Amino acid sequence: xxxxxxxxxxxxxxxxxxTRRRLTRPRSQFASLLETYAPDGIRPLLPxxxxxxxxxxxxxxxxxxxxxxxxxxxxxxxxxxTSYMRLYARLGxxxxxxxGESPDLAAAASACPVGVPxxxxxxxxxxxxxx
Amino acid sequence: xxxxxxxxxxxIGGGVTGAGIARDLSLRGLSVLLLEKSDWGGGTTGSSxxxxxxxxxxxxxxxxxxxxxxxxxxxxxxxxxxxxxxVVFIIPVLPHDKNNIERxxxxxxxYDRFQPLKHAHPHVRLTAEEAREAEPGLSPDIIGAVTMEExxxxxxxxxxxxxxxxxxxxxxxxxxxxxxxxxxDGGKVIGVRYRGSDGSMSEARAKVVVNxxxxxxxxxxxxAGAAVHLRPAKGIHIVYPHRxxxxxxxxxxxDGRDLLLVSHAGFTLLGTTDDDFYGDLDSVDVxxxxxxxxxxxxxxxxxxxxxxxxxxxxxxxxxxLFKWRxxxxxxxxxYEVIDHAPDGAEGxxxxxGGKLSMYRLMAEETSDAVCRKLGHQAPCVTATRPLPGNExxxxxxxxxxxxxxxxALAAMKLQTRQGSNAAAVLKEARSGRMVCRCExxxxxxxxxxxxxxxxxxxxxxxxxxxxxxGPCAGTACVLRAAGVIGNELGWSASQRFDAAREFVRGxxxxxxxxxxxxxxxQEEMASGAMRGLRN
Numbered sequence: 001x002x003x004x005x006x007x008x009x010x011x012x013x014x015x016x017x018x019t020r021r022r023l024t025r026p027r028s029q030f031a032s033l034l035e036t037y038a039p040d041g042i043r044p045l046l047p048x049x050x051x052x053x054x055x056x057x058x059x060x061x062x063x064x065x066x067x068x069x070x071x072x073x074x075x076x077x078x079x080x081x082t083s084y085m086r087l088y089a090r091l092g093x094x095x096x097x098x099x100g101e102s103p104d105l106a107a108a109a110s111a112c113p114v115g116v117p118x119x120x121x122x123x124x125x126x127x128x129x130x131x
Numbered sequence: 132x133x134x135x136x137x138x139x140x141x142x143i144g145g146g147v148t149g150a151g152i153a154r155d156l157s158l159r160g161l162s163v164l165l166l167e168k169s170d171w172g173g174g175t176t177g178s179s180x181x182x183x184x185x186x187x188x189x190x191x192x193x194x195x196x197x198x199x200x201x202x203x204x205x206x207x208x209x210x211x212x213x214x215x216x217x218v219v220f221i222i223p224v225l226p227h228d229k230n231n232i233e234r235x236x237x238x239x240x241x242y243d244r245f246q247p248l249k250h251a252h253p254h255v256r257l258t259a260e261e262a263r264e265a266e267p268g269l270s271p272d273i274i275g276a277v278t279m280e281e282x283x284x285x286x287x288x289x290x291x292x293x294x295x296x297x298x299x300x301x302x303x304x305x306x307x308x309x310x311x312x313x314x315x316d317g318g319k320v321i322g323v324r325y326r327g328s329d330g331s332m333s334e335a336r337a338k339v340v341v342n343x344x345x346x347x348x349x350x351x352x353x354x355a356g357a358a359v360h361l362r363p364a365k366g367i368h369i370v371y372p373h374r375x376x377x378x379x380x381x382x383x384x385x386d387g388r389d390l391l392l393v394s395h396a397g398f399t400l401l402g403t404t405d406d407d408f409y410g411d412l413d414s415v416d417v418x419x420x421x422x423x424x425x426x427x428x429x430x431x432x433x434x435x436x437x438x439x440x441x442x443x444x445x446x447x448x449x450x451x452l453f454k455w456r457x458x459x460x461x462x463x464x465x466y467e468v469i470d471h472a473p474d475g476a477e478g479x480x481x482x483x484g485g486k487l488s489m490y491r492l493m494a495e496e497t498s499d500a501v502c503r504k505l506g507h508q509a510p511c512v513t514a515t516r517p518l519p520g521n522e523x524x525x526x527x528x529x530x531x532x533x534x535x536x537x538x539a540l541a542a543m544k545l546q547t548r549q550g551s552n553a554a555a556v557l558k559e560a561r562s563g564r565m566v567c568r569c570e571x572x573x574x575x576x577x578x579x580x581x582x583x584x585x586x587x588x589x590x591x592x593x594x595x596x597x598x599x600x601g602p603c604a605g606t607a608c609v610l611r612a613a614g615v616i617g618n619e620l621g622w623s624a625s626q627r628f629d630a631a632r633e634f635v636r637g638x639x640x641x642x643x644x645x646x647x648x649x650x651x652x653q654e655e656m657a658s659g660a661m662r663g664l665r666n
Contacts, residue, residue: 002192002193002194002195003191003192003193005194006190006191006192006193006194007191009194009241010190010191010237010238010241013237013240013241014233014234014237017233017236017237017240018233021233026256028258028261029255029256029257030255030257030261030264030265032255033255033257033265033278034265036252037217037219040216040217040219041377042217042219042377042378043377044264044265044266044267044377044378045266045267045268045376045377046267047267050266050267050268051267053268053375053435054435054438054439054440057373057439057440057602058440059602060602060603060606060656061568061569061601061602061603061606061607062656063607074538075538076568078568079538079568079571082568082569082601082602082603083540083568083569083570083571083601084540085373086372086373086374086397086398086569086601086602087373087374087377087397088374088396088397088540088543088544089216089217089374089377089394089396090216090396090528090543090547091540093527093528093529093539093540093543094528094529094538094539094540094543095539096529096532096539097529097532097538097539097540
């Protein structure tokens, strides 16, 4: 009985929806989507970041890059690639950790056994943390 | 055997429902004993999708479940505000999908009526181009999308916050304690016999015994001679140690089921399956076929999914109410409070069925039934009373980090687990040394967990603070954590090693079905770093 009732109500809602779609001109809601969820740190990756993303998160936390380069602000390179690159929604709350000098990330990346491009990792983390 | 203790109520099962019942009853002034055979949230609760959601899929079957579920989700979001975060789904539509874009938007329009109950925003409709701008990884074949908002939560912390509050109000809560039998006096259940974590046997008298054992309720029911019928359903998730996308994504499986890729706080869950389960509830394995079933579905909407390295799988069994002649996916998530007095087991009450996002309501109704049996009159207050750590706003993470010499990220992560109690945790042990850098977890938090949060194994620490939950899957932290916890619990060197080995072996069962590509590179390194632990 509950199922019949539910399906009937959905069918009615479907009719109302189709009628409304015919009578009103659709407007883009994309900008409002981004605006609504920006405070929650839910922001799109850029197409170029998306393409490189599987490589950017390949760190296996062996720690070799920490021997090749110093800290980015107060963050060790392996922590940047493992922890910060997990892209927490509240990454903005940790933006202050990344303030300061940048070490030689090319040297750090050349020590990486799985080829994580640490300069790209730093760029994406900084962009998303800045909001 | 020690002399039996006596309390008003004994609750069997330390999942979110059992913990919620213990909290509810203790806040109503009753004395409670809460027993869990493994760890808090170690069964079905911990293997959920980590969401407080209303369940739009139930709109096809039962609007009442959706209404109750969203309403109770709203209460949970309010009492656990420092633990929850928004999860926003893009639901892409492909040509020939079961539901076209108009039907999908209709469902979301109906769901929007319930969304205010859980403080969520209404849906948005996107063109194919807009959807791909929001998530560039979506397939070029999609023809449009709608969005849907839900709430994410760490179910392990949610359970423990309930246990904590129950204990603060007089509950005696014991994990790693298995009920082996019920004490009976003629047709009345008068208590439980249980084996403690040290192997010793004890008895406890109770005026009412509550069976909140999730999928194990039939087994506990049999001890009282009461039949409880479930239709247990197995579900698995693949766990990725990063957010693959900032937006969560849904996909249709080969058999037309709705699957979800859920972006949580720093990791991604992909699931879930839903299959009748007839095996041993204490030994549920993930099969490679199940992993492939999930990946196949997501490849259609998110083609690069196989380029990502999962870190483990999870599996659990849903305690679904019994129903004949229904596909698993069509089974209701309703629950039932059963008083077994008519079955000849007076003083024995079972709560069966339900789902995480209705746990508080299930606990309230079960507690109401218990209070009626005891003639105890006290109102339920759990809908409005904040859980521990959620009484006030958290301070800015960078200020907390500076005060204790840890990074803002470590402070922020600590706040997601401890809420406004984070500073107190750091103050007690005063060690900002990082034990687990992926998560990240400080030594102070681990010490606090061992001293005050009933952590007795490394798997308990995984549940309580997220130990070894990150990309390295424990390579760098397991032995270090065994040292810190062992120090607090008085473990010898060999006990520390055994604890680490037990954890690594348990974790392997969840890792084996998903290893491939760089997963094996990680595994090689882990094998070297933890030499001897797998022998």
